Each structure stands twice: as structure tokens, then as C-alpha cells.
Amino acid sequence: MAIRIKDYTQKQSPLTNGHRMCPGCGAPTAVHQGLMGVESPIVVVNATGCLEVSTTVYPFSSWRVPWIHTAFENAGAGVSGVEAAYVALKKRGRIDREIKFVAFGGDGGTYDIGLQSLSGALERGHDFTYICYNNGGYMNTGAQRSSATPKGANATTSPAGSVVPGKIQKPKDLTAIVEAHRIPYVAQTTLFNATDVAEKVKRAVETPGPAFVNILVPCVLFWGIDPALQQDICKLAADTRFWPVYEVVDGAWKLTYKPKKRVPIEEFLKPQGRFRHLFKGDGSKALLEEIQADVDADWQKVLDRCGETWEA
Amino acid sequence: MPRREITSGNWAFAEAMRQINPDVVAAYPITPSTDIPMKFAEFVANGKVDTNFVTVESEHSAITACVTAAAAGARVMTASSANGVALMHEIFPIAGCFRTPIVFGLVNRSIGAPINIHCDHSDSMAERDAGWVHLYCEDAQEAYDTAILAVRLAEHKDVLSPVFVCQDGFITSHGFEPVEILDDATVKAFVGERDADFPLLDVDHPVTYGSFAMAEYYFEIKRQQVEAMKNVLKVYDGVAKEYEALSGRFYPKLERYRTEDADFTVVVMSSASGVVKDVVDELREQGIKAGCLRVRMFRPFPAEELATALGSSKAIAVLDRALSIGGTAPLAAEVKSALYDSGKHVPVQSCVYGLGGRDFFPQYARELFADLSAGKVSREERYLGLLE
Numbered sequence: 001m002a003i004r005i006k007d008y009t010q011k012q013s014p015l016t017n018g019h020r021m022c023p024g025c026g027a028p029t030a031v032h033q034g035l036m037g038v039e040s041p042i043v044v045v046n047a048t049g050c051l052e053v054s055t056t057v058y059p060f061s062s063w064r065v066p067w068i069h070t071a072f073e074n075a076g077a078g079v080s081g082v083e084a085a086y087v088a089l090k091k092r093g094r095i096d097r098e099i100k101f102v103a104f105g106g107d108g109g110t111y112d113i114g115l116q117s118l119s120g121a122l123e124r125g126h127d128f129t130y131i132c133y134n135n136g137g138y139m140n141t142g143a144q145r146s147s148a149t150p151k152g153a154n155a156t157t158s159p160a161g162s163v164v165p166g167k168i169q170k171p172k173d174l175t176a177i178v179e180a181h182r183i184p185y186v187a188q189t190t191l192f193n194a195t196d197v198a199e200k201v202k203r204a205v206e207t208p209g210p211a212f213v214n215i216l217v218p219c220v221l222f223w224g225i226d227p228a229l230q231q232d233i234c235k236l237a238a239d240t241r242f243w244p245v246y247e248v249v250d251g252a253w254k255l256t257y258k259p260k261k262r263v264p265i266e267e268f269l270k271p272q273g274r275f276r277h278l279f280k281g282d283g284s285k286a287l288l289e290e291i292q293a294d295v296d297a298d299w300q301k302v303l304d305r306c307g308e309t310w311e312a
Numbered sequence: 313m314p315r316r317e318i319t320s321g322n323w324a325f326a327e328a329m330r331q332i333n334p335d336v337v338a339a340y341p342i343t344p345s346t347d348i349p350m351k352f353a354e355f356v357a358n359g360k361v362d363t364n365f366v367t368v369e370s371e372h373s374a375i376t377a378c379v380t381a382a383a384a385g386a387r388v389m390t391a392s393s394a395n396g397v398a399l400m401h402e403i404f405p406i407a408g409c410f411r412t413p414i415v416f417g418l419v420n421r422s423i424g425a426p427i428n429i430h431c432d433h434s435d436s437m438a439e440r441d442a443g444w445v446h447l448y449c450e451d452a453q454e455a456y457d458t459a460i461l462a463v464r465l466a467e468h469k470d471v472l473s474p475v476f477v478c479q480d481g482f483i484t485s486h487g488f489e490p491v492e493i494l495d496d497a498t499v500k501a502f503v504g505e506r507d508a509d510f511p512l513l514d515v516d517h518p519v520t521y522g523s524f525a526m527a528e529y530y531f532e533i534k535r536q537q538v539e540a541m542k543n544v545l546k547v548y549d550g551v552a553k554e555y556e557a558l559s560g561r562f563y564p565k566l567e568r569y570r571t572e573d574a575d576f577t578v579v580v581m582s583s584a585s586g587v588v589k590d591v592v593d594e595l596r597e598q599g600i601k602a603g604c605l606r607v608r609m610f611r612p613f614p615a616e617e618l619a620t621a622l623g624s625s626k627a628i629a630v631l632d633r634a635l636s637i638g639g640t641a642p643l644a645a646e647v648k649s650a651l652y653d654s655g656k657h658v659p660v661q662s663c664v665y666g667l668g669g670r671d672f673f674p675q676y677a678r679e680l681f682a683d684l685s686a687g688k689v690s691r692e693e694r695y696l697g698l699l700e
Contacts, residue, residue, distance in 0.1 A: 041515035045380065046522075056523035066512045068383055069522035070406050074376040080366060081338060081377030085384035086513055088335040088364035094385075094505075099515055117376070120369030 003198050008036040012064065014044065019062035020054040024227025026191050026217025026234070027051045027133045031104065033194045034131055034215065037202035041065070042100045043086075045079040047109030048072035050140045050219075051133065073113035076121035076130065079103040083126045100205050101128040107148035108138040111174050122181040122210045129204040129211045132174070135219040143222040147172045150242070151291055152284070153274045155222070160277040165287055170294055175214045179248050183210040187247035189256075190216035192235040196256065200247060216243045224273015233271060240268040241299040246306060253305040262312040265292045314492050314559075321452040321484035322347035324491045325391070325417045325477070328459035330355045331499035334415075335386035335506070338366040338377035340396060343429045344481040345419035348391035371396035375403040375414075382412035382474075383521050385511025387463070387503075391417035393481060397435040398423055401442075407474045408443020408537055410521055413466030413506075414474040415459060416444075420582070420633075421481040422668045430669020431481040433581070433633040437642045443537045445475040445544055446611040448581045453491045454563060455479040460494075461555045461563065463503045468551065470543040472509075480583040482669065498558055541612040548609065565614045567606035568621050570596060574603025576684040577622055579647055580631040581607050584665065584672045588631070591677040602681050613646050619654030622647075627684040629661040631696075641693065659689035665696035672697065 015031045027050055035042070046052040046069040055062040056069065070078050079101050089095040105114055110132040118130060137155050138144040145155035148171045154160035158167035179186045185207040187200040197215060204211035216237055220227045237243040238257055242265060245257035266288060269275040278284040303310055319327065326348045329337065339349035349367075356365045366381075368374045371392050382388045392400065397418060407414055422432040436446060447462065449455040455477060462475040479485055510519045525533060548565060556562035569589050571577055578588045585606040595602040605621050622628060628651075632641030640648065644662035651660065663680065666672045676696040683689070 043384075043512055043515070052522075053524045056520055058523040058525035058529050061520035061523060063520055064518060066515060066518045067520045068380055068512055070376055070379055071402055074373060074403070077338075077368060077373030077376035078380045080368070080373070081336070081380030081382075082384045082512060084336045084338065084364045084366045084377060085381035085386035085388075088381075088386055089384075089513065091362065091364070092335070095513055097515060099513065116369060117373050120373055123369070124366065 003037050003195055005194055008198065011036055014063060014065040015055065016062045016064060020057060021050065022220055024220040024230050026135060026230055029191050030133045030215045030217050033197040034201035037198040038205050040098050040100045042102050043082055045075050045082060045103040047075035047105035047114055049106040049109050051104055053140060072109050074117045075103045075105045075109060075114055076117035079128045080121045080124065080126045083128050102205065103128060103130045105132055107132060107134040107136060108146045111148045111172060112146050122178065122183050125209050127208055131201065132214045133217045134214055135217050135222065137222055139219045139222050151294065152278055152287055154277055165277065165284060178212045184250050185211035188214045189245050190234040190237050190243050191231055192238045222274060225271060236268040239263045240265050241295055242268050244299060244302040246302060255306040255308050258310060259312065265295050314494050316490050316492050318488050319452060319491050320486050320488050321455045321479045323351055324452040324456035325459050326351035327493055328456050329389055330361055331496050332460065332463055332503050333361045334363050334389045336364050336366065336381040336388045337390060338368050338374045339390045340368050340371045340374045342393050342396035344421055344485045345391040345393040345417060348417050371399040375400040378414050379403060379407045379410060379412050382414050383410055384513045385508035387506040389415045391419065393419045394421035394423055394435045397439065401439065404439050404442035404444060411472040412474055413472055415462045415466055416474060416476050418476045418478045419481045419485045420478055428668040431483050432667045436476055436478050437634040440611055440642065443473060444611060445473055446478065447475060448478045448608055448610060450583055450585050450606065452484055452489050455484060456491055457559060457561055457563065460499055460502060461551060464551045465548060467506055468547050470547055471540055473540050483583045494559060502558060544612050545614060563608060565609040566617055566621055567608060569604040569606065571603035571605050571621050573601055573624050575601040575626045576681055577603040577605055577625040578629045578631060578677060578680060579605045579607060579643065581643060584631060587672055587674050588677050591674050595681055600685065607643060615650035615653065618650045619656060625658060627659045627689055629663055629680050629684055632664050633666045635664055661689045661694060663694045663696050670697050
């Protein structure tokens with residue numbers, strides 16, 4: 001499964017340059033890195049969101065591959081329909097190509113409004129890969145909170161105020177929810193290592209049946225980071241264990257990145273504008289401790305599932 | 313050779329689906345349309361079709377999968393009713409705009425609240441501006457025939473639009489009656505294979521479906537859909553005549569039942585028209601020039617043809633099985649508008665009947681004709697069979 005990034009950089013990306021995503025946005029990076037290892041022709045299904053809106057401003061399209069978007073909450077059903085048509089037409093001898101199907105949805109379209117549609121598609125066992133580009137909120141509509149938004153984040157519908165310190169709930173563990181569908185391939189990664197992203201998506205696409213990859217990506221506006229720090233903030237997400245990097249192949253969990261040393265969660269939170277309020281005075285000390293405890297507990301859960309130990 | 317069967321509207325529609333053998337069916341159960349996917353599932357399980365049958369987890373996903381499968385190049389069918397139709401609402405205009413020729417068995421049922429499983433047309437009427445063709449069937453035979461005819465109409469290159477084939481919930485969908493079934497080969501030859509333009513699965517010629525179009529382009533794209541609907545009025549009769557040639561049954565956009573010289577005409581849709589036609593016969597025997605105009609095609613609305621068909625009428629009643637609460641009931645609004653444009657200004661009585669499956673009796677039609685001939689026509693909407 002070894003991937004030589006050098007070779008893939010020679011390949012044309014399905015997504016052109018000149019799209020209208022923000023500089024530093026993680027979504028197009030996830031598309032480029034994720035799809036660069038995919039060899040077969042693909043059809044892309046996109047949930048409503050930044051990636052959809054910014055890459056298909058009529059009469060232009062930034063997609064070199066067939067692409068379809070219908071609505072926000074239905075990328076799972078949408079990819080099911082295209083794949084169902086492919087299976088039918090192939091059986092009837094009207095198509096002879098090998099084609100793969102990849103759906104992209106943000107965390108709003110995946111964790112929240114699109115969860116039912118995704119769940120149905122996973123259970124039915126269509127042959128497709130669903131990639132959640134997870135930036136932890138509704139960015140296309142102006143940085144509202146989603147069920148992927150981290151605890152303590154300042155979002156426009158969970159603003160940090162004088163009484164409420166931003167979002168007070170923990171994000172849901174969508175990757176584990178997807179894994180509970182007993183599909184053959186599930187993975188979680190972030191933009192800290194292009195090879196990891198490319199390998200996981202390649203494996204997901206090549207695995208027959210449903211596959212899911214949850215990629216943590218920054219939104220420079222919401223996260224309040226320097227666009228140049230896209231990869232660095234993702235590395236911190238992995239190193240602080242905020243975003244464990246692993247894969248689950250046929251039910252077997254495997255940690256695919258082990259941080260070498262214990263890095264406190266503050267190092268991931270501090271560079272981000274959305275957590276700035278947690279570092280003013282010392283009123284948020286308890287909350288920071290709570291976030292660290294959540295991270296430690298969640299990490300332990302992942303370690304247990306992977307049959308791993310970690311000392312740093 | 314065609315064969316005659318005693319069957320229901322739902323099963324007749326499912327039988328047409330078996331013969332059409334679409335590439336993809338994506339469906340979700342809801343009363344009273346459930347029999348259609350259930351029957352179709354039997355066909356799948358027993359190898360009578362080789363359709364890819366996708367049993368989705370909601371109506372929203374059903375119509376979404378239908379749209380994307382049709383955009384991919386597949387011939388697609390589905391069925392639903394009532395709240396299922398309402399849940400699909402968001403996706404219907406997308407199907408219309410993508411010009412995906414889906415054939416949809418819409419088994420009419422009231423929309424809650426109160427929740428009610430029986431027939432009225434409030435579900436399909438709420439979708440009348442979605443860019444779909446709406447065909448309303450009187451009986452099971454017509455539901456069967458229209459399912460087959462609709463494939464050709466939807467996929468006609470000048471139309472390329474999805475089609476609702478409506479039948480009355482329970483009254484037609486669950487009522488058993490004799491239906492003539494064409495032989496499989498005849499249907500297969502009539503529908504042929506779908507020849508899709510710009511299919512998503514043509515990976516060598518990538519297309520983008522569902523892009524983002526702002527004020528500079530949105531309006532022009534919607535205008536093209538208007539043209540597609542106008543084309544339905546032009547090409548429909550040709551498709552219907554082709555179907556007549558193999559079935560002996562011609563289904564016009566508007567069924568003119570003794571309207572040529574009628575003084576008093578009732579305009580109605582779907583199963584209730586049988587009752588009205590019986591009463592027309594009764595009154596004709598008494599020398600009263602009564603007529604019934606059954607509107608089969610509601611979208612596009614054949615307004616000019618309708619005004620011509622009502623040419624001799626001195627007073628008209630329009631029966632709606634749906635309300636437009638706070639406005640004019642949908643069919644009445646169309647009829648009045650068509651008459652106004654034609655310069656024909658005769659009294660029109662708007663009547664709402666049969667909501668939530670309330671029975672429609674011949675006596676209501678008799679009283680209505682009596683009132684029309686007595687000049688008892690009011691601007692107030694009337695409610696037939698209402699207890700008040």
C-alpha cells in the first residue's frame with residue numbers, strides 16, 4: 001500500500017486550481033491529497049457546503065470528473081443512486097468501465113443533517129467512499145456550531161459570552177458511529193501527513209462496499225489561524241491526541257499515528273481564534289482541564305479499541 | 313395477446329413497472345402506495361425483473377437516489393403518497409431542473425394534520441410548481457396505461473421532465489377491477505431503452521450537475537423548464553396516439569364527456585369523475601344538457617383546450633379534492649384563469665369535496681347540476697358532503 005507522493009504529484013487532480021475556496025482552507029487539500037492515490041475513474045457526489053458552492057459557480061466547474069450535488073442532507077442517498085445506476089447498467093451490459101464513487105460532505109452535512117442518509121447508504125452496502133471534511137462547524141453559513149464543534153469553541157450559534165464560554169457540549173464520535181455500521185473500512189485522519197490521507201482514501205476507494213474517512217481540516221476563518229499554518233494546526237490536532245489517527249479494517253482497529261510525546265491540548269487550542277477566550281485571565285482553567293480530561297479519556301478508548309498502550 | 317386481470321390500481325401500476333423493468337427503483341413504504349414497492353420487491357425476489365431495487369431509509373433518500381440514478385443515465389421509477397411526498401418536496405424541483413425523466417406513481421392521500429390515510433389531492437397539489445408533469449388517472453386501467461405512456465413522455469427529448477402518475481388512494485389503489493394487461497414484449501418494444509443525454513457515468517465526458525447559479529443565470533435556467541413544459545402540450549398527443557395504436561386506448565389531456573353541447577359542466581379529476589359521468593348520463597336522459605370535463609393533465613395545464621371544451625357551457629362547477637386555504641382551490645383557480653384569458657365569462661362554482669377520503673355520492677353531483685341550472689352559483693367556495 002506504499003504510496004509515493006512524488007509520483008502522484010505528477011498526476012492531474014480531479015479538482016482544478018482556480019476554485020473559489022479560501023486560501024489555507026483544508027477542504028480542497030483533503031480532495032487533492034485524498035484523491036491523488038485513486039487510480040480508477042470516479043464520480044463525485046457533493047453535499048451542499050463550502051466545497052460544493054465554491055467549486056461550481058455556474059457556468060464554471062472546477063471538477064474534471066463527473067460531479068453531482070442535489071442538497072445538503074442527502075449525499076449518502078445521492079451516491080447510492082449513482083452507484084445503483086452503475087450496478088444496473090453494468091449488469092445490463094450498457095457500461096463496461098470500472099468506476100468508483102466518492103461522496104464529500106462537511107461535518108454539518110455528515111454529523112448532523114446528513115447522518116440518516118449516510119447511515120442508510122452504509123447499511124445498504126453500496127460500493128462507495130464517503131469523505132467527511134470536518135472543520136467542526138457550519139462554515140458556509142458563517143461559522144455556526146455543529147455536533148462536530150469542539151467543546152469550548154466560539155461559534156456564531158454558541159458564542160463565547162460573559163456567561164456561556166462557547167460550545168459547552170462534547171462533539172459526537174461520528175467515526176465510531178459509522179464503524180458501528182460494520183462496514184469494511186473506516187478511518188480518521190487529518191492534513192498532517194499527505195501520505196496518510198492518500199493511503200487511507202485509496203484503500204477506502206479500493207475496498208469493495210462502503211468506506212468512510214473522517215478528515216479533520218481547518219477553516220482558516222472560523223478557526224482563526226494563519227492560512228500558512230494549515231498543516232501545522234493539523235499536526236497539533238494529532239499530536240495533542242485531540243484527533244486520533246487510526247483506521248478500522250473489517251472491524252479491526254489500528255492506530256496509524258502515535259504521538260511521540262505528551263503535548264497538552266492548550267497547544268492545539270491556543271493558536272486558534274475560536275478558543276482565544278479560554279486564555280483570557282484564568283477563568284477558563286477548569287474548562288481547559290475538562291477538555292484535557294475528555295481528550296485523555298477519548299484517547300484511552302481508542303487505545304483500548306486498537307489494543308495499544310501509549311506512554312509518553 | 314393482452315390479458316384481462318382483476319387487480320388493483322397499485323398492483324396494476326406495479327405490473328407496468330415489471331414490464332418496463334426500469335434500471336433503478338428506489339422506494340420507501342407509505343400507505344396507500346406501499347403495495348407498489350411491495351409488489352415490485354416480489355418481482356425482484358422472484359427474478360421477474362432485474363432492476364436494481366434500492367430500499368432506502370426515507371422518502372427524501374428515495375427521491376434523491378432516483379434523481380442521481382437518472383442523472384447517471386438510468387431509467388428510474390418510484391412511488392409514494394402524502395407525507396412521503398411532502399418529505400420529498402425539497403428534491404422535486406431539483407429533479408425538474410436536472411431534467412431527470414423519473415416516472416413516479418403518486419397515490420393520492422391527504423396531508424396531515426389530522427393524520428389520515430385516505431384520499432385527497434393535497435399531496436400532489438402541493439407539488440404543482442415543481443417542474444413535473446402531473447397526470448391524474450380515473451381508474452386502475454388508466455394507472456397501468458399511464459405508467460407505460462409516461463416513460464415515453466418523460467424521456468421525450470423535447471420534454472425530459474419527471475412525471476407524476478396520480479391515482480386516488482384506496483379508491484383506485486386498493487379497489488379491484490378488471491384491467492387489460494398488454495403482453496410483455498409489446499410494452500418492452502414501446503418503452504425501449506433509455507438513451508440518456510449527458511449521463512454522469514460517461515466518465516470520458518465529465519459533466520457537473522447541480523452547480524451554484526446566482527442572479528446572473530438562475531432565471532434563464534428556470535425559463536428553460538417553462539419551455540419544456542410547454543413542449544409537453546405539443547408532444548403529448550403524439551405519444552398518447554402511439555400508445556393507442558398498441559392498446560386501443562387513447563388518453564387525452566382532457567376527457568370531454570358529453571361536453572360538446574353541454575349547458576352545464578362539472579370539471580373534475582381522477583376517480584370522482586366516474587360518479588359525475590353517471591349523473592351526466594342520468595340527466596341527459598331527462599333532457600338536461602349536462603357534461604363532465606375530466607382534467608387528466610394538470611401540469612402543464614391545457615388552458616386553451618379547456619376553455620374550448622367549455623365553450624358551450626352556461627355555468628360550470630369545478631370539483632377540487634384539495635384546499636388552498638385562504639385562496640381559491642387549485643383546479644378552480646386554473647379553470648377560472650383559463651376562462652378569463654379566453655374571454656369567456658360564465659359563472660363558475662368552486663366546490664371542494666372528498667377531503668380525507670370523505671365519500672363523493674351521485675346525489676352531490678345531482679344537486680350541483682340542479683343548482684347550476686337554477687343559476688345558484690356563488691363566489692363562495694362550497695363544501696360537498698360537509699357536516700355543518
